[in-house]
Amino acid sequence: MSPAGIRAADDQAHAARTLWNLLHAWWQMMPKEKRTLANADAAIRQARKDIDFLTVLPAQAAQTVLKTYFQAWKNCWEHRADAPNFKGRFRTVMSVDIPQGRDLNITRVHRRWGMVNVPKVGRVRFRWTKDLPVGKRADAENRITGARLVKDALGWHIAFRVQTLQDKPEPHPGPDIGIDMGVTVPLALSDGETFEHGEWLTQKEKAKLLHLEQRAAQRKKHRRSGESTSRRLHRTYDRIAGLRAKAKRRALDWQHRTTTVIARTYGTVVVEALTITNMVTSARGTIEAPGKNVAQKSGLNRSISGEAWGRTVTMLTYKTARLGGTLVKVSAPGTSRRCSACGLTTPGSRESQAVFVCKNPDCGWSGNADHNAARNVLHLYRTGLALVPAAGRAVVRRAKRVKPATAR
Incomplete structure (x- = not known):
């Protein structure tokens, strides 16, 4: 993803998080009889008119935030999860939903890479790690219904939602x-x-991680009380998070x-x-x-x-x-x-x-x-x-x- 595309995706993720927080604040202020999906939809439309920053988020993605918020309350009422709360800037995973598969326009460039259209970001190249039902392989029973952009310490990643029809498996004959x-x-x-x-990081990577942690501790020690975090310290934190994300990815692959x-x-x-x-x-x-x-x-x-x-x-x-x-x-x-x-x-x-x-x-x-x-x-x-x-x-x-x- 280009630097301009990264900035556009970051803006959309921040707008989605802000919209969630505004929706949660609206929910707390409204009486119970007015907490309906129609009223919440009207509040979101009005917020997108009043706050210019929210317009960077596509309308379909804004509707997904609304549906996700109501589903979170439903999960809470059915005792499957805790009650939804405000999303913090640094504690929340940055993500953007693309709810409609027809907006993606996926094409395969060659064996390893493909191209996808992200609304209000543009054409983005992604690593082709699994076969997808695109082109002639797509039909009413096997198709891509949407996608989700997720950001971690290593950058932006895309996960596709695939609807497929599978036969009921036969009982496994194994022991x-x-x-x-x-x-x-x-x-x-x-x-x-x-x-x-074995260890998720090599000896060289572990030595580098230790060096970065010591550097971050030293720079944090010299920071005065009330002084904002310097850009150098932020870059050090980002490099530490990148190494830890790499270790987590290797652990997930092993699992x-x-x-x-x-x-x-x-x-x-x-x-x-x-x-x-x-x-x-x-x-x-x-x-x-x-x-x-x-x-x-x-x-x-x-x-x-x-x-x-x-x-x-x-x-x-x-x-x-x-x-x-x-x-x-x-x-x-x-x-x-x-x-x-x-x-x-x-x-x-x-x-x-x-x-x-x-x-x-x-x-x-x-x-x-x-x-x-x-x-x-x-x-x-x-x-x-x-x-x-x-x-x-x-x-x-x-x-x-x-x-x-x-x-x-």
Whole structure:
């Protein structure tokens, strides 16, 4: 995207965020009986006439902001999300919606690149990473219905909304598998296989990131109280954000590749029902009752958040359903401390992070601790103890199909 196109996209994103905030302020001032879609639409039209800055946003994109805001309240009333609030300038992801696919006029230049028309921005080149239903391949059942521009630290990106007709998949013939998610070993499977990854940044990139963070801290230290942030400090922050965005993108790519392999290989994927928000709670405590090992717990919390277990489960959910498989959640407590061979929980069996040795005199089984937990996860499913969502919460129900308890 050219510098002029980047400025135009930035202006549209800021206008969309401003329109959201104006709409939220209007919602708070209006009585309940006047909070209707028609009144909100009239308020938006009047705001676009009174505020010249809002006219840089196409009318269709402004209507999308209105629909998204009302959908946010609907999600809140149905207890699927929190109530919508004002969007901050630096905390909000900059984005612009293109709701109509006919405005895009997508053409493929060659194997790697394509061109798309962005309203009030112009023709923009984008990286062609996936086949799109354009030209002769587009019809009433397979077509592009819109797009969304999203900006991160690496620049502007476009995501297309595609409507396609897919046949109902046949049941996946693959075997069942239990998965234990951890920090040292990200994904350990009950059949003995593991999926691991290295550092998301190279040594050179990590050294560069450390240097930039030290430079930012030094420049921030010399800034006087009440003085605005200098352009040099802003550029340093942008370079730091760029490196972190690159690491996040590599982590996301690894998750997509790994979950795709699992969904294609196994028919039923069993995972633990983890409450991650409780697991990453700070151990700082209070003044009266200060916590212990606060620094170690903070490091563990960062490692858990970095692995993004919830995003992995989300990917497995829709990928297994798309390929005819099933994802099942089971209760997490006790899976890492219970022996998968004898089924007993004996104190001291978990000798270390990686080794499990059953202290039961009649058993004595030993093996990898992560694989042992994954076998226990699969065993809970095969004995019929699966967590099924019901009325917004998870309850334990007896599954209809019961398999042998042996975990293999």
